[in-house]
Amino acid sequence: MADAAPLALCELHYAVAGDWNARSSGLVDALPAPCRLCGSSLGVRFPSGWLCAECEWRHGDIVDAELAPPRLDIVYYLRYADRVKIGTTANPRQRLAAIMHEEVLAFERGDRMLERRRHAQFALERYERTEWFRLSDRILEHVDALRGGTADPWAALARWRSRAAAATLT
Structure with missing residues (x-):
């Protein structure tokens, strides 16, 4: 059992719960490379892939250079x-x-x-x-x-x- 843990679980069950949480909620970590859209280096890792933690751009997706950037006053x-x-x-x-x-x-x-x-x-x-x-x-x-x-x-x-x-x- 882990010391000061909120629940009385053994180390194995904490690991299983942590893996389940990472699959469902994602795990915040450094992106493998900066986000192509906003440049952030922080991401959320899911079993299906990475999302940028800042703009939620799917890591690895190519930014279409033909798209005009949105106007932002x-x-x-x-x-x-x-x-x-x-x-x-x-x-x-x-x-x-x-x-x-x-x-x-x-x-x-x-x-x-x-x-x-x-x-x-x-x-x-x-x-x-x-x-x-x-x-x-x-x-x-x-x-x-x-x-x-x-x-x-x-x-x-x-x-x-x-x-x-x-x-x-x-």
Whole structure:
């Protein structure tokens, strides 16, 4: 019998129960290779094969290069010195390359309507007639909430894209 086990089973029966659970619920483990859709290295192993733990793409399936990626609008928060730009785009790499900034603070799923709401929300910090705002505690608190404990906004964007792409295929 295993010490501190929740049930009084012998080692053999714990092994049998563990195997049964892995077959029915899957076993979280490192994928044999990164997911082709989102790049995650974490997967769920089933007897029938692997699924990406992040986007649920079946490991080994080929991503059809002819499929257009789903449109995903985001609101971005860029810092330059003591200012923050709040804007929106569907192509952040291209858009952000055109804007001088020191740091990508956060991304938020949303379109121009959400961008307008954020501009109104932080109107007291706004530089008149621009999309630039004074860096404030209120904006930093909002950015921290958007990050959700993750420091890399690009990772969040990759997750959103992979989920959107997987949703179009199911």
